[in-house]
Amino acid sequence: MLSLFLFSFLCASWHNVFAVTLDTEGLPDTGLDTSNWTAGVLPPLEDIWDLNDMQMAAKNVLSGKYYASYRTGALNEYTYQANLGIYSKVRLNGFGFRDVSNLQTSTTILGYNFSQPFFIAPAADAGHANKSAEASLASAAGKAGILYVPSISSTLSIEKIAKAGLEGQVMFHQEYIWANTSRVIDELDRIKAAGFKAIFLTVDNTGINGIRTRAMRYTASEDTGHAANFDLNSLAAFRNLTTLPIVPKGIKTWQDALTCLHLGFPAIYVSNHGGRVLDGAPTSVEVLMDIRKNAPEVFSGMEVYADGGVRRGTDALILLALGARAVGLGRPPMFANIWGEAGVSRLIELFGQEMATSMQLMGVSDVTQLNTSYVRPKCSSYAGCD
Numbered sequence: 116m117l118s119l120f121l122f123s124f125l126c127a128s129w130h131n132v133f134a135v136t137l138d139t140e141g142l143p144d145t146g147l148d149t150s151n152w153t154a155g156v157l158p159p160l161e162d163i164w165d166l167n168d169m170q171m172a173a174k175n176v177l178s179g180k181y182y183a184s185y186r187t188g189a190l191n192e193y194t195y196q197a198n199l200g201i202y203s204k205v206r207l208n209g210f211g212f213r214d215v216s217n218l219q220t221s222t223t224i225l226g227y228n229f230s231q232p233f234f235i236a237p238a239a240d241a242g243h244a245n246k247s248a249e250a251s252l253a254s255a256a257g258k259a260g261i262l263y264v265p266s267i268s269s270t271l272s273i274e275k276i277a278k279a280g281l282e283g284q285v286m287f288h289q290e291y292i293w294a295n296t297s298r299v300i301d302e303l304d305r306i307k308a309a310g311f312k313a314i315f316l317t318v319d320n321t322g323i324n325g326i327r328t329r330a331m332r333y334t335a336s337e338d339t340g341h342a343a344n345f346d347l348n349s350l351a352a353f354r355n356l357t358t359l360p361i362v363p364k365g366i367k368t369w370q371d372a373l374t375c376l377h378l379g380f381p382a383i384y385v386s387n388h389g390g391r392v393l394d395g396a397p398t399s400v401e402v403l404m405d406i407r408k409n410a411p412e413v414f415s416g417m418e419v420y421a422d423g424g425v426r427r428g429t430d431a432l433i434l435l436a437l438g439a440r441a442v443g444l445g446r447p448p449m450f451a452n453i454w455g456e457a458g459v460s461r462l463i464e465l466f467g468q469e470m471a472t473s474m475q476l477m478g479v480s481d482v483t484q485l486n487t488s489y490v491r492p493k494c495s496s497y498a499g500c501d
């Protein structure tokens with residue numbers, strides 16, 4: 116009897132030593148219970164009900180260094196926080212008296228068919244979360260029929276990621292403006308040869324990255340190798356280096372959006388790089404509203420993609436209603452990848468369910484029909500909104 120008592124006591128103490136209490140960083144409290152988790156051990160996917168849960172699981176299992184490298188924003192992370200918070204300031208209109216029995220979430224991006232209007236955005240170093248690295252992001256995206264756009268700073272090579280995709284799967288590829296032009300030429304050729312269909316050209320950290328204090332505590336920041344002198348002439352020259360369509364990524368002002376329209380780009384990607392470059396930059400909601408007000412012809416003249424802080428299906432619906440054709444997820448798939456392909460597939464499933472449910476509640480049967488009538492056009496609670 117005594118030994119049974121001692122055994123139970125030891126088990127309870129042992130459990131208390133390892134029971135996990137995580138700082139949830141102000142993420143919405145939806146009742147996630149981590150008390151059964153063990154620090155440093157991958158929690159079961161069954162515990163996971165949304166993308167914020169996945170972030171907490173990644174925080175639990177990744178080293179401080181790797182978690183910080185994914186999670187970090189620049190400087191005070193005002194833009195990182197604004198990205199997460201902006202969606203709570205936009206109201207969604209839900210219309211009744213509509214037939215929503217047949218929901219359509221599929222769309223085209225640059226003319227290619229995808230099952231959902233959200234995609235996996237380029238993010239470096241997927242191998243920090245799982246040894247399958249970008250391969251699980253590619254295969255999960257392929258199985259779900261969504262777009263994946265690997266980063267040029269990936270763990271795996273361009274060719275290996277291409278091979279990890281399914282037969283016939285359409286992927287685009289991100290590229291940076293390296294100071295070393297022969298590197299750019301070589302990578303663009305390899306991207307095309309590997310079968311990627313378009314280039315997302317990141318233009319928001321030419322020359323330098325944001326100062327990411329949270330990550331610098333673990334790793335000194337390195338020279339990016341990006342060209343600091345990249346201007347409109349360089350952009351014109353870059354366009355001659357590949358026949359693939361180019362989409363400038365990291366547009367943060369309506370003026371740059373209009374410039375890209377005038378230059379004849381097929382699309383732009385509104386993004387502040389997840390708050391990792393210019394701290395203080397506006398959110399995509401604000402930039403899309405600026406474009407609507409000052410250069411609405413952008414939306415009819417080219418496709419617009421957007422990202423930043425998208426963690427719920429409703430966040431994506433807000434960006435789509437404001438004029439985005441497709442919406443990127445940056446950190447969430449990296450966190451989901453701690454379980455490899457199963458985690459990324461679960462993320463796509465959960466996020467898709469949230470979007471579909473909210474569409475139905477809004478009275479939208481076809482995602483391509485979202486427009487500004489579904490969001491409150493006027494609000495006074497955040498900068499740039501009128």
Ligand SMILES: Cc1cc2nc3c(=O)[nH]c(=O)nc-3n(C[C@H](O)[C@H](O)[C@H](O)COP(=O)(O)O)c2cc1C
Pocket residue numbers: 184185186198236237238239266267268289317364386387388389390391422423424425443444445446447449
């Ligand atoms: C860990 C990490 C690495 C990233 N690497 C790249 C990159 O290599 N190229 C790029 O264009 N954007 C990169 N981004 C930015 C994402 O493409 C995307 O714009 C941003 O993460 C969206 O914000 P979210 O993380 O809140 O979804 C990275 C973001 C993160 C979090």
